[in-house]
Amino acid sequence: MKAPAAANCTWQAKGNDMQATLTSSTNYQPAAYKPHWVREDFVDFVLAKINPLWTVTRTMARVENIEYIEDDMVKVTLSTNHLLNRRFKTFKAGQFIMLTVTIAGVRHQRAYSLVNTPENYAKTGRLVIGVKRQGRVSNYLAKQAKIGDVLEIAPASGEFMLTEEATPALFISAGSGITPIVPMIQQALERSKLPVTLIYYSRDPAFRMELETLAAAYPQFDLNIIVDSAEKPAFFDVETLERICPDAATRETYVCAAPGLMTATRKIWESFGWSDKMRQESFLPIKVDENAEAQLVNFRRSQREFEAKGNLLASAEAAGLTPTYGCRMGVCNACVCTKVSGSVRNQVTGEINDQNNVQIKLCVNAAISEVVIDL
Numbered sequence: 001m002k003a004p005a006a007a008n009c010t011w012q013a014k015g016n017d018m019q020a021t022l023t024s025s026t027n028y029q030p031a032a033y034k035p036h037w038v039r040e041d042f043v044d045f046v047l048a049k050i051n052p053l054w055t056v057t058r059t060m061a062r063v064e065n066i067e068y069i070e071d072d073m074v075k076v077t078l079s080t081n082h083l084l085n086r087r088f089k090t091f092k093a094g095q096f097i098m099l100t101v102t103i104a105g106v107r108h109q110r111a112y113s114l115v116n117t118p119e120n121y122a123k124t125g126r127l128v129i130g131v132k133r134q135g136r137v138s139n140y141l142a143k144q145a146k147i148g149d150v151l152e153i154a155p156a157s158g159e160f161m162l163t164e165e166a167t168p169a170l171f172i173s174a175g176s177g178i179t180p181i182v183p184m185i186q187q188a189l190e191r192s193k194l195p196v197t198l199i200y201y202s203r204d205p206a207f208r209m210e211l212e213t214l215a216a217a218y219p220q221f222d223l224n225i226i227v228d229s230a231e232k233p234a235f236f237d238v239e240t241l242e243r244i245c246p247d248a249a250t251r252e253t254y255v256c257a258a259p260g261l262m263t264a265t266r267k268i269w270e271s272f273g274w275s276d277k278m279r280q281e282s283f284l285p286i287k288v289d290e291n292a293e294a295q296l297v298n299f300r301r302s303q304r305e306f307e308a309k310g311n312l313l314a315s316a317e318a319a320g321l322t323p324t325y326g327c328r329m330g331v332c333n334a335c336v337c338t339k340v341s342g343s344v345r346n347q348v349t350g351e352i353n354d355q356n357n358v359q360i361k362l363c364v365n366a367a368i369s370e371v372v373i374d375l
Contacts, residue, residue, distance in 0.1 A: 342371030
């Protein structure tokens with residue numbers, strides 16, 4: 001039996017329309033199969049045997065320095081293999097990297113804000129992260145990692161950044177939430193002479209020297225470090241805001257702090273109708289609300305149902321499932337998936353999402369009705 005002639009498709013103009021016409025052609029030749037003679041992962045394997053930094057598919061970083069900057073916080077300096085691997089080109093002030101370490105043969109990943117500016121990275125090829133000694137990965141970096149160790153990182157990401165247009169700015173932070181704020185302040189000061197104010201709560205302020213250096217160099221920078229303690233706690237309220245930054249209504253506000261300060265700030269901005277001028281980023285894992293009512297959740301593709309109480313990621317793990325995750329703080333997008341139906345509440349912003357077929361992050365959303373997830 002003779003095989004049919006291959007068909008070609010051509011497009012022709014007919015008035016205002018384009019029409020497709022199928023024509024036969026005996027000249028048709030299928031594209032030749034071109035096998036990949038050298039696999040990139042094999043190249044990576046061989047290169048890594050020569051030098052752990054030499055890879056073409058992954059971004060590797062060498063620990064250059066580990067410096068204690070307060071009792072429970074260290075500053076880690078990393079140099080990247082960006083000259084060999086162009087995946088990590090640069091970043092924006094306020095963004096973070098996902099860092100992977102292997103502990104007892106198990107790979108663990110965590111997000112860390114970058115403390116230096118993109119301009120500094122362009123000059124030195126060095127990345128600086130602030131690490132608070134809490135959790136498995138952070139304790140490993142602070143206590144066990146050594147200068148010369150090679151770690152894997154992912155390209156910078158995150159949406160907690162300055163607005164494109166320079167505006168007067170107010171930054172509010174506490175504790176280790178200061179890490180993404182430091183480069184944002186520096187960049188805001190360098191790009192304009194508009195006023196910049198920082199309200200920073202901490203019992204042991206990190207990056208104090210860097211902030212005081214900026215305050216000395218830029219007269220438009222109003223630095224307010226509020227040292228509180230268990231005996232004399234300090235709180236953020238309307239009176240504090242009006243005393244330190246009376247023109248807050250005219251400013252873009254950036255907040256990165258523990259949930260209590262984030263909530264207090266959000267309520268003040270909501271009461272004044274300024275919510276559209278505030279950007280927030282949380283740096284702590286979301287806690288489970290023990291008083292929340294359990295809801296039935298269905299992972300459609302896995303054909304698994306379970307009761308969820310608190311965020312969907314932790315509930316799924318408690319049910320024996322293993323969804324992909326990254327920061328567990330709603331910062332990275334590793335656990336983004338499609339909510340087919342049902343209602344969820346964002347535990348960071350308090351927003352309720354009852355729309356179907358929308359993208360949500362499992363780690364910061366809790367079910368408030370029966371929910372179907374496309375996983």
